[in-house]
Amino acid sequence: GAVVSQHPSWVICKSGTSVKIECRSLDFQATTMFWYRQFPKQSLMLMATSNEGSKATYEQGVEKDKFLINHASLTLSTLTVTSAHPEDSSFYICSATDPEQYFGPGTRLTVT
Amino acid sequence: KQEVTQIPAALSVPEGENLVLNCSFTDSAIYNLQWFRQDPGKGLTSLLLIQSSQREQTSGRLNASLDKSSGRSTLYIAASQPGDSATYLCAVPKTGANNLFFGTGTRLTVIP
Numbered sequence: 001g002a003v004v005s006q007h008p009s010w011v012i013c014k015s016g017t018s019v020k021i022e023c024r025s026l027d028f029q030a031t032t033m034f035w036y037r038q039f040p041k042q043s044l045m046l047m048a049t050s051n052e053g054s055k056a057t058y059e060q061g062v063e064k065d066k067f068l069i070n071h072a073s074l075t076l077s078t079l080t081v082t083s084a085h086p087e088d089s090s091f092y093i094c095s096a097t098d099p100e101q102y103f104g105p106g107t108r109l110t111v112t
Numbered sequence: 113k114q115e116v117t118q119i120p121a122a123l124s125v126p127e128g129e130n131l132v133l134n135c136s137f138t139d140s141a142i143y144n145l146q147w148f149r150q151d152p153g154k155g156l157t158s159l160l161l162i163q164s165s166q167r168e169q170t171s172g173r174l175n176a177s178l179d180k181s182s183g184r185s186t187l188y189i190a191a192s193q194p195g196d197s198a199t200y201l202c203a204v205p206k207t208g209a210n211n212l213f214f215g216t217g218t219r220l221t222v223i224p
Contacts, residue, residue: 006155034211043201043214044156093155097210103148105155 002028004096006104013084014112020080021107023094029074030096035067038091038106047092050077084111114139116215118202124221125192133187133218135202140180146212147176147187148201156201160187192222 003026013019023033031052036044048069049057056069066088068080077096081088093106115138125131135145143164148156160169160176162185168177175188185202199219203212 032210036214043216044212045214046206046211049211091153095211099210100161101210101212103156103158106153108153 002026002096002098002100002102004094004102004104006092006094006107008107009105010108010110012110012112015085016083018080018082019084019109020078021092021094021109023077023079023096023104025075025096025098025102028096028098030098031074032097033071033077034095034097034101035069035077035079036093036095038093044093047079081109084109086111114204114206114213116202116204116213118200118215118218120218121216122219122221124223126223127192127194129192129222130188130190131192131220133189133200133202133220135185135187135215137183137185137204137213137215139204140183142180142204144205145176145178145185146203147174147185148203150199150201150217152199159200189220192220194222194224196220197222 005024007022033050035047038044047062050069050071052071058064071077089111095101095103117136119134146161147159162169162178173190178185199217201217202215
């Protein structure tokens with residue numbers, strides 16, 4: 001079956017720094033990838049839709065200048081959290097469509 | 113806007129018991145509904161996908177039903193096992209897009 005990987009699986013960074021999370025579709029090409037965020041004891045919420053070769057579409061309330069998304073190829077999308085703050089600490093999950101949607105294992109971000 | 117609700121939020125059952133998880137959605141204009149499993153700190157595992165034209169899907173000890181007109185889906189787990197302990201999420205596609213609206217989840221604990 002289709003596999004989506006994320007790197008890193010967990011990361012700790014200091015407040016004010018930036019961190020990049022990669023999402024890769026390993027055995028298929030995905031023109032569309034999605035980034036979700038999950039706070040403790042809450043459900044997943046869509047942050048943005050990433051389309052290969054074009055700008056990402058952000059959901060209402062998600063700061064596009066803070067969460068930079070790049071989808072430079074059909075197998076890779078990156079999410080960069082810029083000037084991270086403790087409130088950005090969360091579990092970030094990406095998914096890639098084939099067109100069925102396949103989810104990555106998630107990245108736990110902790111901002112100290 | 114689509115709202116997806118899951119009841120109960122948490123459930124504990126003794127091993128071997130059959131159980132039902134409930135999912136309701138406000139906009140019945142969906143083309144499929146998906147059930148996922150999420151282990152603590154992990155990503156998502158897709159369990160069952162029901163197309164809007166279907167009324168139920170089965171996979172092993174799992175059976176999911178869909179009643180579009182009433183905006184409801186159920187996930188039936190037969191002969192529960194401790195390994196079934198996880199959070200179960202239902203999700204429906206956003207109209208006109210591939211991303212998903214997730215329910216709030218049901219945290220299941222199967223007691224040995």
